[in-house]
Amino acid sequence: MASSLLLFLLSFLILITSSKSTPTTITIPLSAPSFTKLIVSSKKPWGSLNHLASLSLSRAHHIKSPKTNFSLIKTPLLPRSYGGYSISLNFGTPPQTTKFVMDTGSSLVWFPCTSRYLCSECNFPNIKKTGIPTFLPKLSSSSKRIGCKNPRCSMIFGPEIQSQCQECDSTAQNCTQTCPPYVIQYGSGSTAGLLLSETLDFPNKKTIPDFLVGCSIFSIKQPEGIAGFGRSPESLPSQLGLKKFSYCLVSHAFDDTPTSSDLVLDTGSGSGVTKTAGLSHTPFLKSPTTAFRDYYYVLLRNIVIGDTHVKVPYKFLVPGTDGNGGTIVDSGTTFTFMENPVYELVAKEFEKQMAHYTVATEIQNLTGLRPCYNISGEKSLSVPDLIFQFKGGAKMALPLSNYFSLVDSGVICLTIVSDNVAGPGIGGGPAIILGNYQQRNFYVEFDLENEKFGFKQQSCA
Numbered sequence: 001m002a003s004s005l006l007l008f009l010l011s012f013l014i015l016i017t018s019s020k021s022t023p024t025t026i027t028i029p030l031s032a033p034s035f036t037k038l039i040v041s042s043k044k045p046w047g048s049l050n051h052l053a054s055l056s057l058s059r060a061h062h063i064k065s066p067k068t069n070f071s072l073i074k075t076p077l078l079p080r081s082y083g084g085y086s087i088s089l090n091f092g093t094p095p096q097t098t099k100f101v102m103d104t105g106s107s108l109v110w111f112p113c114t115s116r117y118l119c120s121e122c123n124f125p126n127i128k129k130t131g132i133p134t135f136l137p138k139l140s141s142s143s144k145r146i147g148c149k150n151p152r153c154s155m156i157f158g159p160e161i162q163s164q165c166q167e168c169d170s171t172a173q174n175c176t177q178t179c180p181p182y183v184i185q186y187g188s189g190s191t192a193g194l195l196l197s198e199t200l201d202f203p204n205k206k207t208i209p210d211f212l213v214g215c216s217i218f219s220i221k222q223p224e225g226i227a228g229f230g231r232s233p234e235s236l237p238s239q240l241g242l243k244k245f246s247y248c249l250v251s252h253a254f255d256d257t258p259t260s261s262d263l264v265l266d267t268g269s270g271s272g273v274t275k276t277a278g279l280s281h282t283p284f285l286k287s288p289t290t291a292f293r294d295y296y297y298v299l300l301r302n303i304v305i306g307d308t309h310v311k312v313p314y315k316f317l318v319p320g321t322d323g324n325g326g327t328i329v330d331s332g333t334t335f336t337f338m339e340n341p342v343y344e345l346v347a348k349e350f351e352k353q354m355a356h357y358t359v360a361t362e363i364q365n366l367t368g369l370r371p372c373y374n375i376s377g378e379k380s381l382s383v384p385d386l387i388f389q390f391k392g393g394a395k396m397a398l399p400l401s402n403y404f405s406l407v408d409s410g411v412i413c414l415t416i417v418s419d420n421v422a423g424p425g426i427g428g429g430p431a432i433i434l435g436n437y438q439q440r441n442f443y444v445e446f447d448l449e450n451e452k453f454g455f456k457q458q459s460c461a
């Protein structure tokens, strides 16, 4: 979180035409741009639950039999100017609606909680200055604190926690000792609170009693609650026993507007798991260590820029047993992150192929993005294609607006970020984080049943 940098930049939308001068470049006309807001949020990859431990727990538990055949739940996913995408969920009896960042890079679901919720450094554009709306357990008849002996306390803290439930050892059955507070460190910011059992309600679809949720009473740099969609047992997909979930992220040009797309939760019940035609697939890899068990690892084999295969060393592409390296898909990261050695290769290749344009050094210094070009004098622009090639042959050819953005009048920058540290970052972790900016206008699915990631380009708005 030390590296957390929130630059609030005005950017223009790049309009792309289909005219291509060569198969590996995209040519864009410099037509009248329209305004869009853009937040640069650098999220480091090593943020995760502090207290991780290995444990086994079946995914689907406490699922009440549905009134109707619950198979698909669609809920609006809204682009937000803090750099993420937001969903609303209803917890409690009667239900209280709270907003959450949809985050595939973490697992606990938590909301800002109680009237005494404190949030430090939480001034985000278009987030109410009068205080972030909070969930009030007092007003819910279904709110229960998680007890120290509750298996879900061990699920979060590991089996060692049982040794700390001393009160329970003496009073045996009627133990009032509760599960200790959780503290979660994210790449940017953190949160702390108490674990609750609550009812999660999808109106007219499904009611899930006894859902494990965090009641956060203190946070740093959190615009909303977080709905963890990661791979650990406490995540929303795990607790609901989802077979699949999918989304299609609309452009950040629609940030803080009512324009949304659907987040689709698929339990596979009723008529079975839905199928989408025309997808490219790549398998999810096993997490290299339990410390990174939240993450959806995919194997990125090649980065192709124009005609050039960037020669990324193997150790960055394949996660090692030490947990370093590899690529994850993270909806909670804005711009794709690449560890410095990888990023340098990518940035240098763009610099080489775009050497005839004027570098905007001042903007580079100001934004931390690189390369940036002043294209105000140009009549047209040729930018090399950027293609991510995954295991199994799946190719993600990014639309130009997913990797170059106009960040100042007449200046475009590559929207990929890095830390400026040589070698693996502190604490290691994934070398490449595929952020939401690069996922926009792709239909993306997390097929949990078949352990694979699927995608196809489409317009999401």
Ligand SMILES: *[C@@H]1O[C@H](CO)[C@@H](O)[C@H](O)[C@H]1NC(C)=O
Residues within 6 Å of the ligand: 173, 174
């Ligand atoms: C546990 O508490 C309940 C209600 O508070 C009480 O009725 C019961 O006798 C207690 N049982 C034990 C073993 O203390």
Ligand SMILES: *[C@@H]1O[C@H](CO)[C@@H](O)[C@H](O)[C@H]1NC(C)=O
Residues within 6 Å of the ligand: 068, 069, 270
């Ligand atoms: C729900 O599914 C079951 C079997 O999967 C079927 O027998 C039943 O008719 C379905 N009910 C509705 C309301 O569709």
Ligand SMILES: *[C@@H]1O[C@H](CO)[C@@H](O)[C@H](O)[C@H]1NC(C)=O
Residues within 6 Å of the ligand: 361, 362, 365
């Ligand atoms: C950008 O930063 C570099 C290194 O800090 C410095 O040498 C250079 O003068 C700066 N350029 C501008 C235009 O601010």
Ligand SMILES: *[C@@H]1O[C@H](CO)[C@@H](O)[C@H](O)[C@H]1NC(C)=O
Residues within 6 Å of the ligand: 360, 362, 363, 374, 375, 376, 377, 408, 409, 410, 411
């Ligand atoms: C870009 O170049 C134009 C001249 O072609 C200049 O007027 C303008 O100030 C430059 N913009 C930046 C941000 O450097």
